[in-house]
Amino acid sequence: MLHDLATGVLRGLDPEQAHTLTLMGLKAGLGPKDTQVDAPVLATRLAGIDLSNPVGLAAGFDKNADAPDALLAMGFGFVECGAVTPRAQAGKPRPRIFRLEEDEAVINRMGFPNKGLGRFRRQLQARAGRPGLVGVNLGANLDSEDRIADYVACLKDLKGLAGFFTVNVSSPNTPGLRTLQASGALDDLLARVAAVRDEAPVFLKVAPDIEDSEAADMVAAVRRHALDGVIVSNTSITRPESLKSARMGEAGGLSGPPIFQRSTELVREFRSAAGPDLAIIGVGGIDSADAAYAKIRAGANALQLYTGMVYHGPGLIPQIKAGLVERLQADGFASVSDAVGAG
DSSP states (O other), rough: HHHHEEEHTTTSSHHHHHHHHHHHHHHHHHHHHOOOOOOOOGGGETTTEESSSEEEEOOSSSSSSSSSSHHHHHHHHHEEEEEOOOOOOSSSSSSSEEEGGTTEEOOOOOOOOOOOOHHHEEEHHHTTOOSSSEEEEOOTTTTOOHOOOOOOOHHHHHTTTEEEEEOOOTTTTTGGGGGGSSSHHHHHHHHHTTTOOOOOOOOOOTTTOTHHHHHHHHHHHHHHHHOEOOOOOOOOOOOOOOOOOOGGGGSSSSSGGGGGHHOOOOOOOHHHHHOOOSSSEESSSSOOOHHHHHHHHHSSSSEEHHHHHHHHHHHHHHHHHHHHHHHHHHHTTHHHHHTTOOO
16 A cells, blocks of 8 residues: 555656656665465466466666566566666667556657666576566667677576567667568567577567457567567557557657557457467456456466556556455366466
């Protein structure tokens, strides 16, 4: 309760300042702790990894792997840090995060600000041997002449230090990055990534703005290069007619409830194209147990959220987990895994 009240106070600050203060609090040990043991019905399996619950934190919150263990302690089943790029970079000019209060949404045009690969590696080395699934979102520098080489460099340097890796070709805030989703470029990228990977699962993160027909082609590319799954989806460059905020015209990627329907439809498309075996993480507009359950029934093995916490605070995590237990039990499922794609 106290931490959810703090969320309301932080919403009165500039979004980036509020985010910085939140991370400082987490690093200082002031974050909330979920001491409840996850109910067995919340168990799921993701690319060969057993999770006690399917609710993960999306990349972008902890860009430099500053507080993954504090975030896990909040009740997340897994945490994704990053995006990390080979060289430190400041990202796009401020202001670059905008709350759309009336829509409980956010637009950001961050551009992968981070302190670089060397520091990121040291942060992961410092937590080596600790429990909890921590993944890494791989990015490319804004001024890179060979973006595929950036992904390869990050993956090679962090091998053995992360529970999974995400090849992020779907951020709208690095000019030209999304062209790597096109079939020829995607094959080149995934081939070079596959050549340097280790046993940790590797996911491809896609944009919600692709055509439905592209899902099958992307699944085929993922299978050709033996990747382990897909994260569906990143932020959107579209602006739904339902938006009410005066900030809706800001450039950048839209996240939150306005992209829930599209991202969930795309989860369903990827599950249909992939069949039952490929791991899918569903992201986009999850702010309640109903939204989380809809993603699972559409075909997601696990989930990620971020924007929902901006408006509802860290109490959203146990609320979603408790709501999922109720819904799974009501529908007669023994675990989350049994409900995947049931809708």
